[in-house]
Amino acid sequence: MDNSMEGTLRQSASVTLKLPRFRSLLRLLRGRQSLIGLAILLPLVAVALLAPLLPLADPLQTNVKAGMHAPSAEYWFGTDKIGRDQLSRTISGLQTSLIVGFTVALITLAGGLIVGTISGFFGGRVDRLIMAISDIFLSFPSLLLAIALVAIFGAGILPVIAAIAVADLPRAIRLQRSLVLGIKSRTFIDAARMVSAPTRWLMFRHIVPNTLAPMLVSASIVAASAILTEASLSFLGLGITPPEPSLGNIIKDGQPYLREGWWISTLPGLMIFVIAISLHLLSDGIREALDPRSKR
């Protein structure tokens, strides 16, 4: 009896370890919003990832004789001034832009979580120092930073990511800090302190899980706006180096041809919108899935 009890105990312990996570995944999939979001985003990501395997034209291959074709059966997204296939450029740009968006979101999320938690949790001098530094960066024109980064490290995807992330990070830190301050005063923190829970435990078991949802939502906004910011940087000549396409530099390249070739910049622009919408839906879904309150 005793033995078998121990056995079931151990079994159930190992099962329950995974169960909650599995459940939130299930919940995520049950939410209608997040399903729509995923249904949009996943194919996009898949297409971006699988681009080399798809029967697409070379995104760099020019053909001056086939310039400025409107969208047609042959060229779904039309061609640009120098005859490159816009469909394959958009897909290839999608890849770059998704990398930019997701990496920036990841950096701000991680940085915000770590630094913001430290700042909010410990308060005092550490907090003041972190806030002062983030103030400096907030009140510093991001453009100059972008120029400096690009100038120092050379144009390319990494400086672009760095430039956008540096500008967004202070905001993420502030958000996390304010969330932490809110959570810190909740009773369950007292309950944990009552048994001398170490700082690490308080931070990672209690605080971060409760701030994750709003942080994820803000990260999804950051991801979409990073893709857009890259377009602005492209306009200033600081974006992804051509001919490597990004949604941003395709839009920028197409802008002068708005009248002769509306499709060049409009279609990738719509792509950004679609990504943003799907991220929005997904993050809403994630927030709901992470919140046990949402479903009884």
Place this chain on the structure above:
Amino acid sequence: MSNDEVLLSVEDLHTHFLTERGTVRAVNGVSFQLRQGERLAIVGESGSGKSAMAMSLLQLVSHPGKIVSGSVRLEGRDLLRLSERQLNELRGGTIGTVFQDPMTSLDPVMTIEDQLVSTIRRHLRLDRRQASRRAVELLRQVGIPDPELRVRSYPFELSGGMRQRVLIAMALSCDPKLILADEPTTALDVTIQAQIIELLQQISVTTGCAMLFITHDLGLVARFAQKVAVMYAGRIVEFGTVEEIFASPQHPYTQSLLRTIPSADGVRMKRLLQIDGFPPDMRLPIPGCSFAKRCPAATSACEAGSPELTPRSATHSAACFVSGGMAQLNALETASSREPEPAPVAAAAAGPERPDSGEPVRPVLELRSLKKHFASAPSFLKKRRVVRAVDGIDISLHPGETLGVVGESGCGKSTMARLLLRLEEPSDGSIIVEGVDIAHLKGEQLRAFRSKVQMVFQDPYSSFNPKMTIRSIIGEPLHVMKVGTPEEREKRIRELIMTVGLDISYLDRYPNQLSGGQRQRIGIARALALSPSIIVADEPTSALDVSVRAQVINLLVELRDRLGISIVFISHDLSVVRHISDKIAVMYLGKVVEFGLSEEVFRHPKHPYTKALLDAAPIPDPQLEKQRGIELLKGELPSPANPPQGCRFSTRCPLASDRCREEMPPLDPVGDSRQVACFYAS
């Protein structure tokens, strides 16, 4: 009085909440009538649809609520047929409303004047000047001192009691014929609560307006109401005069409800009666009587059909197939549970020992001039402000004993609890737990002490991390303290949850998936995890329903007796404290004003504050209430940042003399088992 004219007539009202997860039938066929000048109390479990019903009368049911059918006639006009514009005339005009939480029911960024004046101007069509004159007048009427000054205040500048008075003033402002009051005193202190109830009663007498009063507190019903409607699962299950309901309840639910509360006469029961089971899920259709599942007297008929409200006397009706409810059925059981506890109460007076041990025992907890002062950080132009939350407490507690701590809001009860747990460091004094002064322990030593004292929090929900399962919540102390192997911990967790009477299947749930009572059980299980010798319970039941409250209190008593734990029980519900405690400490503004054996203190309070407190607490018995001469405390609790000179209570004390205003009376022994801090303690 022409009281018999029907003012409000509700006919088969149905209000549903069309949620994504099904339709909640919150109000499920309610009919009743209210005559002019009548005071009707609506009681019932949380979630039984009381507020939904009241809001339906105003047609202010929040999304996704819909009034599905029925009629609400006010002086013959069917409110459900009125346009929004006509309704807005009625709302605040003919019908005044007082809501539960005065802290949140007033717009925080508008002055009292703005809020009152806009209502008055809207309904009485006065100009600004007249309206503000009337506003001042109203404030004076509800007993707010310096109304001319106060009217310019923002809500946050007023105390809870004053805010509730403002709300009442608003409700009165346009000479309503009916006042809806949804738990108007629940958020208030006993003394203030008594003032407010008195005020409402006066108003109903002087203005002759009818009142519909929703409450959980049967004591208030007894003190205030003329008629009572008992709601259960969206229906009225019993309706009658207050005397009828208390003296001869007919519905088993009413009967149970009346017995879940500690008795008014101070006879101590071993256990409180508890209503087991849960209210039905109002999303599902209920085939029979909605109470059948929890009703000991239920018959097969109850499962089959739903009983209608049938008259039991001219003024009394109940919805139950079994006439007399469970009156006959549990005559026996009642007798046994109401049997007074043999001797211990009296015996305890002899000294700090349990009946079964002959030896005097060392106190498990001793507080010696314990102090906690909160100082606001001084800034450039502002002086340091010191809040003396706890200002010198000396008490002791023996193993297996329960210490009840009572006192009004802000008197330092919670701060004391936090000090005991060392969630705060005391400013001064010592806390001796099992002989060790823990007041200033640090690091490893503090850690070792942690298992000795644990806490049960007031609001179980906010004391749990919503992202953690019950298993991790209960297991957290074990985990953090690194007790045993994972297997042993799992075993202990299972033990614990079974100890508090829950099934192990709950371990994988999240806090939000439990009811209030279950949550508090989990809170207790967590507190027990490290086998503490003291449990501090800070208002462990005030967030709970009456019926659930009994379960939790029974559980605590049972655990105390079984495990020999000492309990520090903080509450402002005097009847519960009286039921559970061996000793009692009455606190006022950071000081203990009276300390002694619980029964003695309740029977013969010596400090004027204790007396006032006991007076203010209503007794759930209309008969007794009528006989009682209540002396209400005047005024508000002073701020602990700026306490009065001399005796802290001197500003409100009927006996206060000049000496009291200058000199602080010490907590001196009066008799052999009592300490009182009053020069005039009798």
Place this chain on the structure above:
Amino acid sequence: MASYLLKKIGQLVPTLLGVITLVFIVIRLIPGDATSAMAGDSLSGDALNALRTRLGLDTPMWQQYLNYWGDLLRLDLGKTMVTGQSILGLIGDALPITFVIALLTIAIACVIAVALGTIAAFTAHKGKKVVDNVLTWIAMLVDLMPSFWVALLLMLLFTLTLGWLPATGPVDFGDPAALLKRIALPLIVLCLGQISTIARITRTSVLEVLNEDYIRTARAFGMPQLRVVFRHALKNAAMPIITVAGLAFGGLMNGTVITEFIFSIPGIGSLLIGGIKMRDYTLVQNVILVYSLLFIIVNMLTDILYRYMDPRVKY
């Protein structure tokens, strides 16, 4: 209040110190100096060396840093390195238009966004998800259009096709009507970029407030729905909106480089980008210094504003 201000100013000093030093370093880390910016395709070698000496670029870094501090302590913003113009004068010329545009942008965006957000919150509160979603999506769509792209589109529409609004022209404060017409297009572009954020925060906080008890109280006292939403709910939801709008305003005071470029607006953004392009160290340093100061002041003002709006917040 005074103590609050003192405290804030105390906090401001280290931030400014940091900004000053950071700019000083960052701008010099960018390869190329003013002489290379001036070189174009026609100067090289000795000509550039002569220039370098004239511009004082051959003094050591630490000395430049000390000199800069010396100037700052004398409250002297100095002259631009390349064109010898008074920096204070340049900023004085550029600031008003940037300020007016930023202010109008925020004002207009707030009116639109608050209305949109409130309606969205109101409909969401009533359970009409469709309206809420449509509004949210519109706000997003508008937000995600690159400003340079919208700008061109607007010019094609309002300037070329309809002929209602000019694309360029002098910025003349003496003639408000003409000025408004002149900055109408950039205002639209900038507003479009701000609406989404403000609308989103409005929606969230109004929705939250609508669930508060005092809203129910107001309704129960016969206040019409709209009055409740716009007087009670909005006022209480104002704090986060003001914070976000304040931050956005601070950002706009930075001058929006792209919009200013496209619509030829001689604002702070143009000044800064011109300075960076020319590697005019003194200009860039001081513009950013002034900008940071403004940013901090704007933040302080929003702080004060919402202290004023919410009587509960005390100094």
Place this chain on the structure above:
Amino acid sequence: NGASSSGEAAVSSPPASASGEEKTLRIRFYDDPAGFDPATIFRTENESIAFNIYSGLMTYNSQGELVPDLAESWETPDNRTWTFRLRQGVQWQQDYGEFTSADVLYSYQRIIDPAVASPYANEFGNVEAFEAPDPYTVVIKLKSPDGNFLHQVANYHQGQIVKKEAVEKYGDQYMWNPVGTGPYFIESITTNSQIVMARHDGYYKGPAPIGKLVFSIIKDDDTAAIALQNGEVDVAMRIEKTELLQRLEQAGFKLNKLSDRAVNVRMFNESVKPLEDVRVRQAWAHAVDWAGNIEATNPLGQSPTFNILPKWMDVYTDDVPRYEYNPEKAKELLAEAGYPNGFTVTEHIRQVEESDQLEQENLRAVGINLQFEIVEAAQYNKIRNDGTFEVSGRLLPAVNPDTILFSYLHPNNIAPKGMNGARYDNPELTAKLEAARAEIDPEQRKALYAEVQKIAMTDLPYIPMLSANGYWPSANYVLNLALTPLSQVNYYEVDIAK
């Protein structure tokens, strides 16, 4: 032998005041002004304004020919001693009195004054002495003969004559308060927004037909085109994008073209591995379909070319090797040079235009992997001046053939000392170049220059990619708007017919 000429005011329209209302010409200006002091002026758009403020001893007509300005005539026996007879009665703007030879001397000496640190001091590097024997005569003695010396005293940079009193009066603010003898003076400058020039009524050729020139700063080309179409400006200084030009032309605007404004070259750093091999550079030239790419991307803004000098220069020759589009040949050449599989090289570039991407694709086809590294303008200049690039580009704007040939091909100017970023050093060419400068006989000189061009295009340190055209589109009521090869407009000749 001496060249002499006398300039008569060619056009002399009557002052416009007759029509009652003052004529105003509104012109798009494309960047923030950077001052108008000839000693420190830079950037074409500023120079185009200075051109109308100041006069030189000589000036340029719209064909790029030198014509007399303040000098009525000149003579030189040996290309070393240059004597100028000055025009009499020329009045300074804003009542600064009459122009004399002292002003010329002051201006030139100011340029070479080390305290002024003018980047143009070197232009007078060959000068031994400036002399003013009388108020209306200036004599300049050179260290070595220079047949192109007249360019140095033309209305451009160091050649522009300033007034001592004004310079001294305004000090370091002179660049914002310039005083000259030209047809227009600066009336007001609104920071980064507007420059207003007013007619100098005392101009020696008589007052200009237009009373006011209003330059509006419009940085974006699309915006400028829209402003022009919407009637917000009358002239759009510099629009070069084919789409915009076509649209404007269709809408009935004049384009006012300047052909061959400057040649754009691909510049190779010959100290970098495969690039030092002439066959590799030739392969590059063959690999790219320069003409085809221009046709595809910007046929109006650019035209094909095969020489580093623009076609309109009198010393220009057609007789140079041409590298037609021939990928096969390119591959052969690469194989010959030992790179049958091509190589990878980095180009520093400011903005990757469509034509660059086409070039990149062309190169990819023959195995050359061209990578772009985008650098910001100032950095771009620095890299090119320091010579720290592998492959880059240059625009070669000039009126004086020597400016191009000496700067880019002479070993004395090898980067970082000068513009010879290719580090090109061919003694044969150098000898011919120096000889041409000293040569007095024009035919002889022309022959020498032709040889220089031939050698340069054979060694191919720079590949001529295209010739940039200039356009200043205008409304069609704007008359006589003509661009000099330095992209300047002599507003004195412009009129409005409304």
